[in-house]
Amino acid sequence: MALTQDDKRLLYHLQYIGDKPIAEFAADLKLRESTLQSKVGRWEKEQKIAQRVFINTFAIGANEVELFFTPTKTTKRTQAELEKAIIKASGVRWFYRTAGKHEFILGIEALTIAQITKHLEELDANTDGIFANREVGISIGYWWFGRKYLANEDTKHSFCLTQLPTKELKVIDDVDHRILRMLGHKGAQSHRTIANELSIPQSTVGYRMSNLVKNQIIAGTPYLISPAWLGMLVYRLQLVFNTFSAQTHKELLRWSHQHGSVVSMMRLLGPWDYTLRCEVARPEEIADLTDELHDAFGPALKECSIVSVVKELSFSYYPIELFSE
Numbered sequence: 001m002a003l004t005q006d007d008k009r010l011l012y013h014l015q016y017i018g019d020k021p022i023a024e025f026a027a028d029l030k031l032r033e034s035t036l037q038s039k040v041g042r043w044e045k046e047q048k049i050a051q052r053v054f055i056n057t058f059a060i061g062a063n064e065v066e067l068f069f070t071p072t073k074t075t076k077r078t079q080a081e082l083e084k085a086i087i088k089a090s091g092v093r094w095f096y097r098t099a100g101k102h103e104f105i106l107g108i109e110a111l112t113i114a115q116i117t118k119h120l121e122e123l124d125a126n127t128d129g130i131f132a133n134r135e136v137g138i139s140i141g142y143w144w145f146g147r148k149y150l151a152n153e154d155t156k157h158s159f160c161l162t163q164l165p166t167k168e169l170k171v172i173d174d175v176d177h178r179i180l181r182m183l184g185h186k187g188a189q190s191h192r193t194i195a196n197e198l199s200i201p202q203s204t205v206g207y208r209m210s211n212l213v214k215n216q217i218i219a220g221t222p223y224l225i226s227p228a229w230l231g232m233l234v235y236r237l238q239l240v241f242n243t244f245s246a247q248t249h250k251e252l253l254r255w256s257h258q259h260g261s262v263v264s265m266m267r268l269l270g271p272w273d274y275t276l277r278c279e280v281a282r283p284e285e286i287a288d289l290t291d292e293l294h295d296a297f298g299p300a301l302k303e304c305s306i307v308s309v310v311k312e313l314s315f316s317y318y319p320i321e322l323f324s325e
Helices: 005-014 022-029 033-045 079-088 113-126 174-186 191-198 202-214 246-258 283-300
Strands: 049-051 063-070 092-099 104-110 133-144 161-163 218-220 223-225 233-241 262-269 274-280 301-315
Touching (some): 005 022, 005 033, 022 033, 033 049, 079 092, 079 113, 079 301, 161 218, 174 202, 191 202, 202 218, 233 283, 274 283
Antiparallel strands (some): 063 133, 133 161, 133 262, 233 301, 262 274
C-alpha cells in the first residue's frame, strides 16, 4: 500500500499521542484539521487503525505465561474448531498462528500462577489435550516502541510504553475491574459511554479513570496500526544470551529502542531470555536484522531463533477475570 509522506507522519505521531485532540495533531504536523479528521475517521472505519488502552496489568500483580505449542495429532478437532475454542477461553492475552518449530503462540494472564494453571488445565481439557508438545516462558517485562519505520531514518526515538513487575502493587476493586475490562475489550471510550455501558455515574467513571492513570495502571491510549495494511511482515526473534546481566539488558533495550524494525521487546524466564517483535517489508530484511544483532552483541548472543507470525488470531489488553481464589 502506498502512503504519502503526510500519511506516514500522521500515523507515526498518532500511535504515540493518541489521547490528544485532533486540533493538536493539526498544529504539530502543520496540516488542516478537517483533513486529519477525515483521514483518521476513515482509517478507523476501515479497521486500519484503532485507539487502544495500554493497561499495565503488572501494576496489579498479574502474571503472564507465554506458551509455544503444536496441537497433538490425536486431537479430534479441526484447526478451525481449535482456534475458536482458544479464542473463547479464559485468560487469553494473545493467540498467534506461526510458522517454525511450533504452530501457535498463546499468552495466558491472571493474577496468580494458580489461576494461570487453572486456565490452561480447562483449555487442555476442552481441546482434547493439545498441549503435549510445548515450551513455556514467563514474562518479566514488556516494552512497546511503536512502528518507528514510519518515521524518517534520522529520527531519534524516545517514546516507550513499559510494563514491569513492581514491589508496590496497586489495589483495585470491582468497579475498576469492570472499567478496565471494558476498555481492554473495546478500546478507548468516553466517560459517558463507559458510564452508560456499566450503569455507574459518569462522575464515578471520571474519578476512577483519573486514579487509574495516576497509578499508572492505564499507561497510555495509543493508536495501533494494522501491519497487514502497511504491507509489513511480522516476525518474532527469540533470543538467548550467554549471560543474564544488567548491562546486557540495558544494551539490548537501547538497541531495540532505536532500531526501526523492532516494535516491542519482552523479557522472559524460560527457554529464551527475550522476544523481539519485528516488522519488515521483505523476508530478507529479517535475516539482515539478525546479522545486525550478532554484530552488535557478538559472543554474548548465544542463539537467535526466527518465528514467522502467520496470523494474529486474538489479542486482549485486559484478560484478567478472577481476583481471588
